[in-house]
Amino acid sequence: MSDYTCKCGAVNEVELQPKGTATGLYCLKCGKWIKWVTKEEANRIYFRFNTKPVSELPNELIINGVVYIKK
């Protein structure tokens, strides 16, 4: 999986923020917007980095055959 790098230099220090129907990826360090993510990518980011939960996340997610249970 690719890394999420912010212009401030933070790597993989991200949080998800729902904005209406879209979900934005933001830097935890400086709060800068990094990119818009799809719901699927938001789920992957959530389970990978244990970021703040996005609404409508499933309780269980299967990625590449691995089952992730929401904590």
Ligand SMILES: [Zn+2]
């Ligand atoms: Zn930043």
